[in-house]
Structure formats: C-alpha cells, structure tokens
Amino acid sequence: MKEKKRPFTREVRSFMYGFGDVPNPSADSVELMEEMLLTYLSDLCSKVRQTNPKPKTADFLHVLRKDPKKLARAHELLALDQEIRNAKKIFSAPELEVKKG
Numbered sequence: 001m002k003e004k005k006r007p008f009t010r011e012v013r014s015f016m017y018g019f020g021d022v023p024n025p026s027a028d029s030v031e032l033m034e035e036m037l038l039t040y041l042s043d044l045c046s047k048v049r050q051t052n053p054k055p056k057t058a059d060f061l062h063v064l065r066k067d068p069k070k071l072a073r074a075h076e077l078l079a080l081d082q083e084i085r086n087a088k089k090i091f092s093a094p095e096l097e098v099k100k101g
Contacts (some may be wrong), residue, residue: 008034 012034016025047063048055057078064071 006031006034008037012037 009030013025013030016030016033017023021029044060044063045055048059051062052059061071061074064074
C-alpha cells in the first residue's frame with residue numbers, strides 16, 4: 001500500500017500546538033488536519049484555475065473575495081512579502097564607497 005505524501009506535517013503540528021493543542025498532538029489528528037488543509041488548497045487552486053489557466057495573485061484574491069477574513073489575511077501577507085523584498089534589496093545593494101580625502 002502506497003502512503004500519501006504529507007508535505008506539511010511539521011507545520012500542521014506546530015499550528016495545532018499554537019492554537020491550543022498539546023505539544024505533541026496525536027498522529028491521527030495531525031493527519032486529519034493535514035488532509036483537510038490539502039483538500040482546501042486543492043479546491044482553492046481548482047477554483048482559481050477555472051477563472052484563469054495561468055493564474056496570478058489577483059486570481060487568488062478574486063476567489064477569496066467572498067471570505068473577508070481570508071481576503072484580509074491574504075492582503076496582509078502580500079504586504080508583508082513586499083516589505084521583506086524591499087528590505088532584502090536594501091541589504092543586498094552595494095554599499096556606497098567612502099572616498100578617502
């Protein structure tokens with residue numbers, strides 16, 4: 001019997017603990033939560049692909065438009081991502097050379 005790939009097990013376990021579960025939740029609980037997460041992500045991606053076969057960020061926001069909490073969180077994460085990118089540019093930019101006088 002082939003086991004399903006579980007890409008988010010560690011993160012789901014951490015989320016569960018962060019939201020009030022025990023430090024080491026049972027494997028069955030983690031597996032169920034991960035299955036629900038993967039189903040949600042799969043459904044979301046399917047809806048996005050129906051609107052555009054080559055989806056962009058705006059397509060995901062369009063699909064989330066009827067859920068104000070998720071839409072607000074998506075906007076928050078996009079703003080944070082932009083902030084991180086800008087900070088990386090600042091640190092990766094070559095420093096100005098100081099001329100010796």
